[in-house]
Structure formats: C-alpha cells, structure tokens
Amino acid sequence: MSSGIHISLAAEKLFQIGNIFWVTNSLLTSWLVILFLIIFSYLTARKMSLVPGYLQSIAEITVEGIWNLFSTILQDRTKTFFSLIATYFIYIISLNWAGLLPGVGTIGLEMVEEGHKVFVPLFRSGTADLNTTLALAIIAMLIIQFSGLKTLGLNYLKKFINLSSPIMFFVGILELVSEFSKVISFSFRLFGNIFAGEVLLTVIAFLMPVFAPLPFLGLELFVGFIQALVFSMLTAVFLSLATVKSEH
C-alpha cells in the first residue's frame, strides 16, 4: 500500500541499456507517442485519394489548420519552416495530452531503492521532464540562429555585435543574453505548465477521486493545447524576426 502521494521532480529511471544509458519513464512514453504518430501517418498516407477517407480527413484538417494559423506570422516563408513548426506543434500536443490518459502515473512497479520500497510509475508525460523541453528549446534556438545566418549571411551577427556607438554595443550584448534567456524561458514554460498540471491532478485525485478531477482534466486539456500553440507560435515569431530581409 503506497503511503501518500508520490511526486518526483525528476523523471524516474526504469532500466538500463548497455552500461550508461538509463531509460526513464518519460522517455518510454515519448517513444510510445512517436510510435503512435508514425503508425498514424503511415496509415493515412498509404492510399491518398482526392476524395479523402476518414483518417485522411483528420490529417488534412490538422495540417490545414496549422498552415492557416502560421501563414499569418511567416507570410512568404511559411513553406520553408512549416515542417519544423508543425512537427513541434503536433509532437508537443501529443506528448502533453498523453499525460492525461488513464494509467499514466498510476500503473507502475515497486522497486527497491536504497533499502526501502519505492513506487515507480511506468509512464509519465514526456514534456513533464525538463530534459525533453530543454532539448526542444535548444533545437529551436539553434535552428533560428542557423536560419538567420543562412538568410542574411554574416550580416546577421551585426545584430549582436554593433560597433556604431557605445549604446548600440550594449544593446547588442543584451540581444545576445536574451537569446540564451529564450532557451530557459521556452523550456521552463512548457515544463512548468505540464508538471504543475500533473501535480495538480495527482493531488486532486488523492483528495477526492470521484468527481473532482473532471474540471481539472478539462483544464489540463486546454493548457496542453495552449502550451503547444505558444511554443510553436513563439518559434515561428522568432524565426520570422531572424530572417527578415532588410529592405534598403
């Protein structure tokens, strides 16, 4: 009988591959979500017809909705960046919502750790692990810098190292610092929202399991959607800012 609530800030380790690679429960859930997305896309794209069937309609609605949303932000560069932004959106929203499925956080194993038994859940939302969100944020920032360099050439660095006047030099340094702070803010925003949602659901289910979790599950659905939207929209906004061609 587990005593009290089990909440852990870091993702719990499950088993080891080889000698150094630990598989955590959030990694396991991420793999399952990726597998689900791959199977879904394979089944949808296998026979594409002009009059879409059931699966294909769902995929078309999703892709068209995301395209319309992001074409207002990146007007003529939508095609270049669409695969990245749409992947972020679909991946993050699937990971967020996978944390709400029944069984995530409750099905687990009893492991012996440091002499006493500890309950380790088998599944945990992928984005409730700071490693995942940090990785996504770093990739987004690297792609933004790379796209800026590719579109503007080395003039892109003039944004950060601006030698025209002392004030502009300071502004350049601030821009450099703000690039790093964007990584922190992206990762912590996503991690904090989803992890806090998991803690909230655990506590509410512990206090009153029967009817009280319902509105909180609805809130978590909404929050998962909004966080995926905000992550991909902010990436799109920063991409469009970095690749704006100066008109002279």
Next chain:
Amino acid sequence: MPVEGLKEIATALAIGLGALGPGIGIGLIGLGALEAIGRNPEAEGKIRTNMILVVAFAEAVAIYALVIALIIKFT
C-alpha cells in the same frame, strides 16, 4: 526563528508572491485586448491571437515561481 517548517513557509511564499505580478499583468493584457475588440470588432481574430501570445509570456513568469516552489518542496 523556528527552523522546522521553514521549508513550507519558503514554498508558500515563493509561489504566493510570485503570482502577484503575473496576475496583475494578465488582467491588464485582458483589459487592453477587450478594449481593442470593443473599438474594432472586425479585428477580433488578430487581437485574440496576439493576446494569447502575450498572456503566455506573462504566465511564464508565474510558472518560474511555481517551479522554484516545487523544487524547494520536493528536494
């Protein structure tokens, strides 16, 4: 100054004070957005999209405070 129970006080203070600023900020953002929609109902879609974006920025600050509170409590 009692030593035990300091951790709980720290947790509560972290998230309590940290939610003051973003709460006011999000209210102000909503105020601006609603006034703008009232003045120009045609641009409702654009205003709504930008409002959600800025609210996410403001809420992120509250989330930073929440993460610090959780770290204090669970480690």
